[in-house]
Amino acid sequence: MLGELIRQVTWSQTMARIHHYRDRDQYEVDAILEDSAGRVVAIEVKAAETIRTADFRSLRALRRRIGDRFHAGFVLYCGDQQLPFGDGLSCLPISALWMTGAME
16 A cells, blocks of 8 residues: 555655654554655555544544644545545545546
8 A cells, every 4th residue: 555655656746755653652553655745644554444533543643743744644444435634634434545636
């Protein structure tokens, strides 16, 4: 999954660096995409068909840590719906990586 993100960043019109995040409190985010202005999009990948609020725990911790630089956070999962989880957080089907245009 992360390999696919790395490939897609090379095609993007916006250049982004990809990082992994883990802190001493064991908050971990699978992929952090950071553009040249320092804006961050964070991505967690879950091998589940349902998503719970707790699945956004590390994304929320990262948002608290970096403040206004946090642009959005996504949990990619094995389900088929895009759902908002408040304040710039959403879950997306893993298949969204291969879609073009807006999801409905």
